[in-house]
Amino acid sequence: MENISLKTTEIQKRFGGVRALINGTIEVRSGEVLALVGSNGSGKSTLAKIITGVLAHDDGHIIYRDEPVQFPNPMVAQKAGIMAVYQDLSLVPSLTVAENIWLANEPLTNMGFLNSRMMISKTNEYLALFENTFQATLHPEAYVSTLPPDEKQIVEILKAVSRDPNVIIFDEATASLDSNQVNCLFNLIKKLKQEDKALVFISHRMDEIFRIADRAVVLRNGITVGDAIISETSEEAIVKMMIGSETIFENGITTFIDTRDAELALVLDNVENSRLSGVSFSVKKGELVGIGGLRGQGQSTLLHTLFGNLPYDGQINLFGQPIQFKHPKDAMRENIAFIPGDRAAEGLLLIRSILENFHLPSWRKYAKPFLNIKKAKTDAKKVSDQLSLVMESLESPVSNLSGGNAQKVVIGKWLLRNPRLLLLDDPTKGVDVGTKAEFYHLLRELTNAGTTILFFTSDDQELLDLCPRVLVMQDGRIKADLSGERLTETNLVSASMGAHETEKKQEVLEHA
Amino acid sequence: MPEKKNNHKFINWVTAVNKKYAIGIPLILLVVSTVIFFSLQTNIFEPGTISRLTNSNFRTWLPVLLLTMGQGLVLIGGGLDLSNGSIVSVGNVVLALYITSADEPWHNLAIVALVIAFGLAAGFLNGFLTVYLGLQPVIVTFATSFIYAGLALLLLPTPGGAIPRDYTNFYRNTQYLGVPFSLLLLFFLLLLWGIFRHRKYGRFLYAVGGNPKAAYTTGVPVTWVKISTYVLSGLLASFGAISYSLLTGSGFSGSGADMMLPSITGAIIGGISFSGGSGSLVGAVFGGIILGNIRRIISIARIDSWAVTLVNALVIVFALAAPGAINLLRRKK
Numbered sequence: 001m002e003n004i005s006l007k008t009t010e011i012q013k014r015f016g017g018v019r020a021l022i023n024g025t026i027e028v029r030s031g032e033v034l035a036l037v038g039s040n041g042s043g044k045s046t047l048a049k050i051i052t053g054v055l056a057h058d059d060g061h062i063i064y065r066d067e068p069v070q071f072p073n074p075m076v077a078q079k080a081g082i083m084a085v086y087q088d089l090s091l092v093p094s095l096t097v098a099e100n101i102w103l104a105n106e107p108l109t110n111m112g113f114l115n116s117r118m119m120i121s122k123t124n125e126y127l128a129l130f131e132n133t134f135q136a137t138l139h140p141e142a143y144v145s146t147l148p149p150d151e152k153q154i155v156e157i158l159k160a161v162s163r164d165p166n167v168i169i170f171d172e173a174t175a176s177l178d179s180n181q182v183n184c185l186f187n188l189i190k191k192l193k194q195e196d197k198a199l200v201f202i203s204h205r206m207d208e209i210f211r212i213a214d215r216a217v218v219l220r221n222g223i224t225v226g227d228a229i230i231s232e233t234s235e236e237a238i239v240k241m242m243i244g245s246e247t248i249f250e251n252g253i254t255t256f257i258d259t260r261d262a263e264l265a266l267v268l269d270n271v272e273n274s275r276l277s278g279v280s281f282s283v284k285k286g287e288l289v290g291i292g293g294l295r296g297q298g299q300s301t302l303l304h305t306l307f308g309n310l311p312y313d314g315q316i317n318l319f320g321q322p323i324q325f326k327h328p329k330d331a332m333r334e335n336i337a338f339i340p341g342d343r344a345a346e347g348l349l350l351i352r353s354i355l356e357n358f359h360l361p362s363w364r365k366y367a368k369p370f371l372n373i374k375k376a377k378t379d380a381k382k383v384s385d386q387l388s389l390v391m392e393s394l395e396s397p398v399s400n401l402s403g404g405n406a407q408k409v410v411i412g413k414w415l416l417r418n419p420r421l422l423l424l425d426d427p428t429k430g431v432d433v434g435t436k437a438e439f440y441h442l443l444r445e446l447t448n449a450g451t452t453i454l455f456f457t458s459d460d461q462e463l464l465d466l467c468p469r470v471l472v473m474q475d476g477r478i479k480a481d482l483s484g485e486r487l488t489e490t491n492l493v494s495a496s497m498g499a500h501e502t503e504k505k506q507e508v509l510e511h512a
Numbered sequence: 513m514p515e516k517k518n519n520h521k522f523i524n525w526v527t528a529v530n531k532k533y534a535i536g537i538p539l540i541l542l543v544v545s546t547v548i549f550f551s552l553q554t555n556i557f558e559p560g561t562i563s564r565l566t567n568s569n570f571r572t573w574l575p576v577l578l579l580t581m582g583q584g585l586v587l588i589g590g591g592l593d594l595s596n597g598s599i600v601s602v603g604n605v606v607l608a609l610y611i612t613s614a615d616e617p618w619h620n621l622a623i624v625a626l627v628i629a630f631g632l633a634a635g636f637l638n639g640f641l642t643v644y645l646g647l648q649p650v651i652v653t654f655a656t657s658f659i660y661a662g663l664a665l666l667l668l669p670t671p672g673g674a675i676p677r678d679y680t681n682f683y684r685n686t687q688y689l690g691v692p693f694s695l696l697l698l699f700f701l702l703l704l705w706g707i708f709r710h711r712k713y714g715r716f717l718y719a720v721g722g723n724p725k726a727a728y729t730t731g732v733p734v735t736w737v738k739i740s741t742y743v744l745s746g747l748l749a750s751f752g753a754i755s756y757s758l759l760t761g762s763g764f765s766g767s768g769a770d771m772m773l774p775s776i777t778g779a780i781i782g783g784i785s786f787s788g789g790s791g792s793l794v795g796a797v798f799g800g801i802i803l804g805n806i807r808r809i810i811s812i813a814r815i816d817s818w819a820v821t822l823v824n825a826l827v828i829v830f831a832l833a834a835p836g837a838i839n840l841l842r843r844k845k
Contacts, residue, residue: 054729075731090729094722094789095715103719104731106712113710159730 005198011060022222035213043222053077081166093145098123265452271314275301290467291456298476307338337414341426347410355394538798545805567692574694575756580778582745584796589741590721590788594653598660600768603753608673608763635746639739664765673763683758722789
């Protein structure tokens with residue numbers, strides 16, 4: 001077939017103790033669209049950043065046009081003709097659209113001055129590729145900071161395309177685009193394909209992959225697990241490859257108390273704010289409800305909103321009482337506890353002792369009128385035993401603890417307050433398997449004691465193993481409410497990917 | 513009706529220019545403070561007064577204005593230079609100690625070159641430590657400022673030394689077509705800025721200050737642009753040292769200590785923000801002149817000189833508090 005434009009073999013990358021990529025192997029040919037597929041944290045974006053020189057890889061080889069290469073920075077990769085449309089965008093908000101598109105690639109006059117007239121007219125030419133899909137506020141001289149997300153994404157795409165590269169990686173380029181804009185992008189991709197460019201398309205949307213890609217490579221947990229020719233495969237087959245068959249945790253250990261007759265703990269009716277659009281659901285006392293979906297679909301926002309950290313419109317009832325929190329302290333008064341995802345930044349005073357961290361939310365309880373250190377210590381001891389915390393002593397600083405044990409301290413400090421409702425924001429990130437198991441055990445004990453728990457995690461396996469009921473979020477909405485027999489890995493993954501029903505897929509295939 | 517439309521267009525144009533160059537408010541303040549300053553002069557209508565005052569103002573302000581320009585560059589690039597005053601002290605001490613009589617031009621030129629080289633090297637050290645080692649610019653330049661100030665004190669423990677009269681007279685009294693030398697130098701430097709502003713370097717500078725990560729992923733040489741701002745700040749500080757020495761004609765190891773704070777305040781008044789990526793050096797010079805006018809007005813009105821420091825400090829507190837205050841208001845809403 002055609003010649004291979006770019007090839008990576010066995011790329012490895014570590015971030016501290018986390019192995020983001022163990023074996024990243026792809027090859028993409030000229031005039032081909034390669035879809036790179038995988039669930040959260042499978043290493044897609046890391047691989048893209050390694051190819052474009054943003055990150056350095058620890059091991060492995062990149063071969064570009066039959067030559068082994070290593071790009072020390074994005075500048076060199078760009079000169080060689082490799083560009084990416086980054087998921088987290090690479091725009092300077094204080095510069096205009098035209099200035100961003102031509103940054104580090106400015107058209108110059110003979111004297112070496114910036115040629116703004118040419119820059120603006122060429123920007124208009126490129127914007128015409130997305131004609132009629134954006135508002136009049138998107139023009140070459142508009143400041144990027146004033147643009148909505150979809151228009152920023154368009155600018156990011158045009159910036160990559162304007163450099164006329166040989167290889168373009170589109171990392172979640174469609175995530176914030178509407179269907180008309182996606183159509184324009186796909187027409188552009190088809191044009192680039194005819195020009196013999198090599199294109200890598202990273203997306204979570206199955207229907208798009210089947211519309212535009214020629215081949216797909218599947219990553220799972222940082223390992224390339226397989227590839228397929230799109231015309232010869234199906235959505236189901238690809239989802240199966242993404243999931244694999246291995247499970248680290250024992251399955252079916254969900255022995256929960258029957259909550260069918262329990263009172264309603266939490267009812268949300270049409271809750272809305274900047275990131276949530278019309279969230280409604282209800283949770284019973286003692287229930288453990290998982291929140292799933294792709295990262296950044298509003299899960300954290302939902303938890304922050306419930307904790308009074310973000311303003312909202314709509315109705316929230318807590319144990320039958322309507323609530324309106326304006327500040328986290330209002331939520332704490334109602335015995336709600338929030339365990340943040342970024343424990344180092346939001347959850348712990350790293351250099352202070354375990355004891356101090358434990359007591360931070362509940363000093364008031366021990367100050368009657370003088371601090372009752374003795375009582376505080378015995379309570380803390382009890383909690384650390386309950387958590388089976390591995391530590392030197394209560395006086396040693398939290399920074400001495402391992403990731404899993406540090407996370408236990410974050411939970412422990414709220415347990416001292418006996419919360420009614422526990423909100424967990426991706427608490428098992430970077431926690432080892434053994435600690436995870438203890439952690440699951442703890443959550444089950446808590447629910448059995450009547451605590452209601454909302455548990456967001458980006459790890460699908462964790463949702464399946466731990467939660468009897470899972471709410472899947474997409475674009476700030478509850479996309480699916482899965483429980484019982486309907487809670488299967490396939491349903492979970494397809495709901496979070498927004499995979500379409502079978503009839504719709506056929507329709508798309510006919511169009512293509 | 514069309515008139516109204518035109519009017520609207522004009523307002524839009526003014527807003528656009530103001531946003532692009534961030535110059536509107538500094539320009540108004542500049543005009544207002546200059547008018548106040550001149551109207552406080554009793555003999556303003558006597559011939560030659562305005563020219564004499566302009567000369568004496570600008571030759572006094574030039575050292576601080578040069579530092580303000582350097583500070584402006586560093587701030588636009590997203591950094592901060594607290595050591596520029598100390599670089600002035602070193603330069604001033606070296607010039608006062610080693611410049612001999614005007615009969616030895618080559619020797620004196622070599623000393624001037626040495627001062628400039630020191631400014632460049634000190635700036636490079638600041639840049640290297642902040643950018644390559646990823647240390648906080650506030651901490652790094654605060655620390656190096658003590659190194660440079662200590663060096664100045666070591667070289668000249670007590671005030672002394674002298675610059676030959678031939679040189680100081682040239683600086684103090686030279687005029688071309690009625691425009692004092694100090695003002696001409698400013699125009700020249702601003703012209704240079706205008707040229708670089710409209711070349712690749714200018715674009716890179718604003719991109720690096722606006723979002724260094726995005727600039728890096730887009731292929732901008734972030735490291736070198738950042739270091740260059742510190743080097744240029746050091747260079748301008750050495751120019752500041754030369755002009756300060758020519759102004760006073762003597763050496764003092766603490767000469768630059770009072771210049772660091774106004775260099776930040778001037779840049780901030782001129783529309784440059786602490787977060788980087790906005791403002792311009794024209795604005796920074798305006799800000800410096802505004803501060804100079806305020807200082808003069810305060811002294812004419814016989815208010816104590818601590819008021820000057822108070823004004824400087826208040827401007828910085830407001831500039832630091834503004835983003836937080838805006839967020840707070842938004843949140844309340």
